[in-house]
Amino acid sequence: MGNSSPRITTQTLTVLAAFMSSGRELSGAEITRTAKLQSGTLYPLLSRLEQANWLESRWEDCAPSELGRPRRRLYRLTGVGALVATKELGAMAKTLGGLTWEPC
């Protein structure tokens, strides 16, 4: 697997679209809500996208003791991921009828 590009599936496009639409860091639960994906599908996909360097992730800044709950893992698109997302979503939009995709 390594840095090889993940397959562009509907789920991949949905996740990329969620990031492009929000334009900010998203947690797994937020992506689930936005992309309407189940947790069983989402996390393997996020892992693959992270391995391909399309996404990067970090923990919330605060410590769990301060938050009083487990920290959220926040994901965001990398430069490579944003390029791929723009290209793939643009191609999909063209296929669907001339719509264009512009990141926020």
Next chain:
Amino acid sequence: MGALLAVLAAVGTVSLTVSATLIVEEFKAWTPWMTRWLIERSVFRLPEGLQDRCREEWSSHVLETPGKIGKLIVAFGFLRAANALTLDYLALVSSGSSLTLSFKMPEPESRRGAFTASTLTNLLIMVLLILFTAAIRRVEQPRHCNSQMYPSACGLIVSHPSATPRHLVR
């Protein structure tokens, strides 16, 4: 007779309502525990290097999910996610990739133990389900089906003239 039936029906309705309420309350009380258990089961299936990260991430995901049933469904999904992540990890290891990520090679013995424990748990759940189904079927069937005394209860057609009530025989 009618009054007795009405009383029995009322008692039955009340009993059913109380039982249903109790079952729902029990279910609600057990849901957080089941959710935690599912997360732990899922985390247990993962490679060691991913366990801490996923435990914290998935626990926070469940907390962000509204509703107890919703939390439970999300937690069930983690089982599938853990399987997929482990398969990806094994593919990564078998391909001999130099990409290390945060994975650590699990001990073969511990993985074998994990597999055995997981399989045993799944088998136990299957056996319990089979027993539960068998118990339900047994309750649904009449226990003592005496075809001579109660032919209609056994689904037999009463064709013998002697079985017909006398006032109906012309």
